[in-house]
Amino acid sequence: MPTYTAPVRDSRFVLEQVIGLPGLAGTPGFDEFDADMIAPILEEAGRFFAEVVAPTNHPADQEGCTRHEDGSVTTPAGFKEMYQQVREAGWNTLALPVDRGGQGMPGVLNFAVEEYLTSANMAFGMYFGLTAGAIEAIEARASQELRDLYVPKMASGEWSGTMNLTEPHAGTDLGLLRTRAEPNGDGSWSITGTKIFISSGEHDLTSNIIHLVLARTPDAPKGTKGISMFIVPKFIPDAEGNPGARNSLSCGSLEEKMGIHANSTCVMNYDGATGWLVGDENKGLAAMFIMMNAARLWVGLQGFSQAELAYQNGAAYALDRRQGRALTGPKEPGEAADPLIVHPDVRRLLLDARARVEGMRALGLWIALQNDLAHAGPEDGRAAADDMVQLLTPIVKAIGTDIGMRVAQDMQQVWGGHGYIVENGMEQFVRDARITQIYEGANGVQAMDLVGRKLAMHGGRAIQSFFGMVDKDCADAADPRVAALAEALGKANGELKAASMWLMQNGMANPDNIGSAAYHYMEMLGLVSMGWMWLRMAKAASASLDAGDEDKGFMEAKLVTARHFAESHLPEAGALRRKLQAGATTIMDLPAEAFLRVG
Missing domain, CATH: 1.20.120 (Four Helix Bundle (Hemerythrin (Met), subunit A))
Incomplete structure (x- = not known):
């Protein structure tokens, strides 16, 4: 069985000695943050995710999610209890504003904690990550009434969130989407259509699931200029703000996919479901990009978090497994063979992996800090910080996920034939890492975004x-x-x-x-x-x-x-x-x- 230890020492080195997070304590945007918080937060997060979450990664992958005849979905054994443990420990509210029930910590510190969660169990971590992105989009564009109704319970983890973009006939080209929205005459809309590849679309972890759905209103312009965004809850909140009537949406099926088996990736059917417009009509793509930009940094984190997990298990195996003799003569003559670590080619794979993972971790944390500064730092530095976020987000997403796949494959190679065997866990890292290069804008799309938009x-x-x-x-x-x-x-x-x-x-x-x-x-x-x-x-x-x-x-x-x-x-x-x-x-x-x- 694979193992995991959170890289707390490396995270602290980058935060404290490379990017200078302690020096920002008490400055604008870091009012609730004290430099003395870094070590205890990271150490406890590392312990929690390594001890509580990581042991579920392999068995949950083997079990997967189950869809029932009524369209409901059951997550793997132990997920419901583990989800509540994360909530009770407050890990899902670390970087949320205090006035929304959060702890007000910098996003960069939360980025480090999210790495531990994602390495421990990437599929499980997705249930929280998507909710965080949905909250950001709702807070940025929805009316005050909608924000007050949905955000507090999503922030607490009582409710979860998703984003619904992709349709069977249209992937990256959102201008082709056909889901339609008809006004009901009371301020709400009737949403009809089918969305595919919806991560966390249906599950049993929360009492309500809040879907952000892209759709076209009557007479909307063709292409991406005619897209609107809607909040479509699984259960329509009643007068007290609690889950009320079941909305007319359902999980039509679970996608049978290569990896992340423990996350419920759904085909979602909307049959006149009731929804509410977020922001302005025909401005939905801009609203959704708020969520997608945050998601792209998160997906880059998913990539190098899988690389970290694979590296740890590759290095441990290389130190333990005996195979052949060192080229310069036996290193341990009393044993039948030397450990794999004596071989230069194995060391090449390991050192390449380490250099890539630690370099991308540092870049990801630096960009997360720039994101904090762009949103809440001193006014005179916000534009420069945002420039770096815009320029390098495609790098964190695409190169971070390329690293995830490359390192996972290289560490499987270190294991040799045993890396191809399911029970050893290495092949899961390869399967899970693969999707990160594809979703939230395939890496080729990230390259075109960089060269076609960001450079200019x-x-x-x-x-x-x-x-x-x-x-x-x-x-x-x-x-x-x-x-x-x-x-x-x-x-x-x-x-x-x-x-x-x-x-x-x-x-x-x-x-x-x-x-x-x-x-x-x-x-x-x-x-x-x-x-x-x-x-x-x-x-x-x-x-x-x-x-x-x-x-x-x-x-x-x-x-x-x-x-x-x-x-x-x-x-x-x-x-x-x-x-x-x-x-x-x-x-x-x-x-x-x-x-x-x-x-």
Whole structure:
């Protein structure tokens, strides 16, 4: 059976020594936060999710969810009790505002806690994550009456939430959706249509489920300009705000899917269900994107959380499993074989995994902090913080989930044949990680969003600011222990600048050049972003060692891993630039029918 230990030490290192969270205590937007809270919150969260939630991951995956003839859905054994334990411990309210029953902690601290929950049991954590996103959309766009009716019980976890976008005939292209909304004449609407792939669409964990549904009103414009968003509850609240009459919606079936078996992914049928408009008519897509942008950071977290889980189990196996002898001679002559960890190729897989996971964790936490600052920090810094959130959200989502899949596969490789056996759990990590590259905007869509929208926003202000911050940190790296990393990062940043210039020069002439280059560009920006975080971590580790930090082994391991990222990962930026600059000609020259090769 797989095991999990929350990486509290690494989270604290990033929060306290790399991104400077303690220094923000008591400043605007961090009024309820005390720096002394970081350690106890993370330590207790780590203990709770490792001891209470993680043991359910494998058995719940094997059991899955069950749909009954009446359309109701039962979650795996123990989920209802575990859900209540999370609520009672207050983990679902950590970052919610105090006036909504929350604890008012920074979102960045909650981001760290969510990693522990998601590594412990990703499918279970989804029931909470979707609710948090729904709350954000309702608070941002719904009327005061709707906010007061729904948000308090969703915030407490008494009710849960979902988002309903996808339809059988329309995936990413939301402009094709057909679900319709007819006015009832009393301020409510009648919603009819079918939605698919609805995570947590029906379950037995809460007394009500609040669906956010995209639909078209009569005479709405075609395409995405004619989409509205509606709150459609499973049970219509009565005069006291409690679940009342059953709404005319149901789970038509559970999707039979590759992974996340313990989350109820539903086909949802709406048959004249009663709903209420959120925000303005025909402005639903903008409202839904509030939820989706938050979800994209969360999905990136899902990716590297699965990578962390897989890495821990891969490293443990490599230290325990005996296979062959070291190339330089037996390391343990008294044993029949040496442990796997003596083999350079196994170490390569493990160190690659560690460098990717820790680099993405640092980037995710830094972006989560920028998100806090953009929403509630000092006014004069909000625009700059938001620029970084907008620019790098596609990186956290796409590169974070690519890392999840890559590391899960590599750690399965460390296990060899035993990694292919269900009871050992490694194959579940691969199956669960796979969906993260697909949902909330497939990673290719993230690349197009980055290159097609984010680079050009505000006249390129965000990417130019990014270049400047990286260059400055490289120039300030005088310590010989980090000089090589700074040099490698500076070169990679130069490659990224050259790729950006190529896109500007060649994208306008042939838009297909943008499409063919987008993913490579996103990978380059991901490499430089993580390299930047590694430079900051290496500087912090060096300073800690100079100050006589008692955890010398931790800090020295940081420096070795940083050096590995500089030597083995950052050089990929040059190859990616050359692939990017190949352009779209070859890709587009092959006739469409030729892809269906026969014989």
